[in-house]
Amino acid sequence: MRKLYFLLFTFFAFNLSYGQVIITEIADPNNAANTGRFVEIHNVSSSDVDMTGWELKRWTNGNAEPTASSAIDLSSLANFQSGETAVIGKSGFEEVYGFPPSIVSSSASVDSNGDDQIAVFDSEGNVIDIFGVPGEDGTGTCHEFEDGRVERKATVTSSNSIWNEAEWNVWADSTVNDCTTHVNSPQTAPDDYDPGSWIGASSEISISIITPVNNTILSPGTQSTEISWSTLNPPSGAGVNILVNGAETANVTSPFVLQLQDGTSYDVTVNIDDNGNVVASDNVSFSVGILTQVADITALRADISTNGIGNYYEITGESYVNQTDSYKNRKWIQDSNSSSISGMLIYDEDGIIETTYSIGDAVTGLQGYTAEVYGTLRFIPFSDSGIIVSSGNTIAPRLVSISNLNADPDTYESTLIRIAGSVEFSDADGTTTFSNGSNYEITDGSTDTEGVANSTSVRTEFYGVFNSTIIPSDLQIVVGVAGQYNGAAQVYPRTLSDIEADGCYFKEGFTHNFDVVEEGLVVDAACWSTIDLGDVANTATGQGYWGLFGVVGDINWGIYYTSEAHSDYLISPRFSIVDGSTDGLSFFGYQQNDGYPEPIDVLVFDENLNNFLGTLSEDLIMPAANTDNYIFDLSAYEGEDVRIAFYTDTTNQWAVFIDDFQVTSFSSLGTNTPDQSITFEYFPNPVEDELTLKAQANIDSIEVLNILGQSLISLSPSVMEAKVDMSSLQTGAYFVRLSVQGKIDTFRVLKN
Structure with missing residues (x-):
């Protein structure tokens, strides 16, 4: 019996020492996942432990068994001494924490993203100590430590093969209720970690x-x-x-x-x-905090400019929901008013908002505080206070050029936008497909002041939407939520339909006679647009703006006089000019009355209306009641993608009409070409501070207008070369009206 007792005692003591190796810290830093993750173990027993054949293993995705490939061999710890601490870290550990780990490994057991279970196994395959519950995905549980830290409490004196959450302090990037010690506080390496030094290993008196x-x-x-x-x-x-x-x-x-x-x-x-x-x-x-009430997101952003990030707000006015996403319960919202639109990302990782929001909902009473991550403004809700006051609202995307988006991403951030003109995907080759969470360069054919192509990124932000879809090779229209990453602008298309082929871009000849009507709409007019910079249009009388007039079978574009001056553009679709194919333009036109002529300018702009390229005809006066055919040679613009603009700026005249617009080969059209305008040049465009204009005669007047037609700068230089100081103007698009020897031209410039 003595021998039996001795053997039982020896067995008990042997296993007791095995049972005293515990996990004391696990790291998943929010800033150094690739290098700063580690697992720390400690021998709390009074005896050394032979670690030969011991392993560290990890369970993932709620699996009931540990992943075999995750195992890390702990044998190199050899005779693990009483009171000794060991750190198992990744290859970049020393760069982060300043000293090498006890074991370097890239295996999964040291590379947890915060929702896994990790355990120490002895040489017989027994679980000695464990963090987490096998078979249970850690997300939303007391053992979730995503972007955080796990620390064994100092009061723990023995290992536990069954997880006891009361033995652990846990920090994470989310809130979990009903836990003993679980704190929503993401941790940053190296300052928030202490590898190699467990709090329970010290005799120091402390309170934390x-x-x-x-x-x-x-x-x-x-x-x-x-x-x-x-x-x-x-x-x-x-x-x-x-x-x-x-x-x-x-x-x-x-x-x-x-x-x-x-x-x-x-x-x-x-x-x-x-x-x-x-x-x-x-x-x-x-x-x-104190709750500050603001009328809209624009006012909220203005308050941030004054008082900084981190304050609490209630948005009393209506905000439109332009996108929702299940990841972190994200929602993108923007102001409902059209005069001043700002946007913001609702980042609800704790699931505070239980109300279901849909695109087009108008919501009032949203409450939360602000944060900024990677340059993007986030609104973190603290209550489910929003009230949906209406649904199904139409959210028209804001039209913005790539250059303007890149220059000021804050202005457009989290609002629904459409890239002006059509774009090309640089990665398109007919076979390459989109991948989730990736960036793809797009260009719109424009260049900066140094001749470098303007580009921005389309990001496949919303998982499952674009995966394995072939990147389109043709010119595309791109709509999406505007975003940014540390100041670099991005666009997040919401669905596949947010990227579609540009049906209003013509590579071959075309004719628009505007006579076919389907479902109440003139088919050929769908790709045309107008810009009204002069008198206020009267839609009741049809005066003061370019519009469609006539009856089915005989419809044309026209503009009627008003008592105030026009400053209006009728703009054609985009088309390519190819020698011998699309290098000719013709249209029919006539006046309402010869006694009150309505002269027009026929102008050439680039595809995105960023640059004025030339004048085909200035002050063209067409005969009354006798439709004439006007023909123009476009060969000077060969290789360009252009738009034709018909411009009028008269006062108290009568009316003018345009019909049967045709782009084809010039050789097939004939030779009826009106006189060309005088020559002038301007530079630079875009302009930073000063715009220079040169003409062949003295410049009578220069006027700078905003896109609403409001005059901002007016000069009468009476010289052939003049300079305009635009340094005080905000970033955006402006029109410059130039008068030389009684002839007027208008062109568009961008202010950076």
Whole structure:
């Protein structure tokens, strides 16, 4: 029996030492996932442990069994001494933390993204110590530590083959309720980690505040919060005192409930008091926010410019939902008013908003605080306060050029946009497909001041929408939510239909006679557009703007006089000019009355209306009641993608009409070409500060107008070369009206 007892004792002692190797820290930094992840273990027993054949393994995706390929051999730790700590880290560990780990490994067990389970196995395959619950995906549980940290509490003195969440302090990027110690506080390497130094391995007396996190701003309306802490090695008989803004309460226990008021800051200190002597201390500061009401997102962004990020707001006006996404419960919203539109991303990773929002919903009363991540403004909700006041609203995308989007992504961020003109995907080759979460360069044919092609990125932000779809090779129209990554503009198409072939781009000849009507719409007019910069259009009388007139079978574009000056453009679809194929233009036109002529200019612009290319005819006066055919040679613009603009700027004249617009070979049209206009040039475009204009005669007047037709700058230089100071104007598009010897030309410039 003695021998039996001796064997039983030996077996017990042997397994006891095995059972004292524990996991003490796991890292998933939010800033260094590829290099800063690690697992720390510690021998809490009084004996050394032979680690030969021991392994570290990981469970993933809720699997019931650990992944075989995840195993990390711990044999190199050899005789793991009592009180010794070992760190298993990735190859870049030393670059982050300043010293090499005990074991370097790229295996999955040291590379957890925060929702896995990790365990230490002995040489017989027994689980000695474990973090998490096998068979349970960690997302949303007390053992989720995504972008955070796991730390074994200092009070733990033995291993546990069944996870006990009360033994762990957990930090993550999300809030999980009903956990002993689980804090929503993403962790940053190296400052938030202490590899190689477990708190339980020290005899030092300490006290650490767990909640609230230092410098936290609590939501307005928070009436109370719990001050919680943990202690290590407190002297026998010692107590804890708490000071709140200097007022002390003695002999308190964790958690201590503190009553709060909006707009108040709190400085909290907890002390371990040993017979009147403070032997350990810790301190945090936090505050309760004040809810600022703003009418819309534009006003919210203006307040941020003054008061900075991190404050709490209620948006009292209507915000339109332009996109929703299940990842982190994201929602993109923008102002409902058309005069000033700003957007914002609602980032609801904690699932605060339970109301289901759909694209086109108008929502009021949204409450949250602001944050900025990678240059993008986020609105973090703290209540489900939004009220859907209407649904199915139409959200028209904002038209923006690539150059303007790149120059000022903040202005367009999180709003629905359409890239002006059509674009090409640089990666398109007929076979390459889109991948989720990737960037794809697009260009619109324009260049910057140094001749470099303007480009931006289409990002496949919304998973499952574009995956394995072939990148289109033809010219495309791109619509999407505008975004940015650290200042670099991006566009996030929401569905496949947000990227579609440009049906209004003509590579071959075409004719538009405007006579066919389908479902109440003139078919040929679909690709035409107008810009009204002069008098206010009267849609009731049809005066003051380019519009469609006539009856089915005899419809044409026209513009009627008003008592105020026109400044109006009728703009054709985009087309390519190819020698011998599309190098000729013809149209029919006539006046309403010879006594009140309505002269027009026939102008050539680039495809995106960024640059004025030339004048085909200036002050063209067509006969009344006798439709004439006008023919123009476009060969000077060979190789260009252009648009034709008909421009009028008269006062109190009568009316003019355009019909049967045709692009074909010039040789097939004949030779009826009106006189060309005088020559002038301007540069640079885009302009930073000063625009230079040169003409062949003295320039009588120069006027700079905004896109609403409002005059901003007016000059009468009477010289052949003039300069216009545009440094005070905001970034955007402007029209410059030039008068030389009684003839007027208008062109468009971009201000950077």
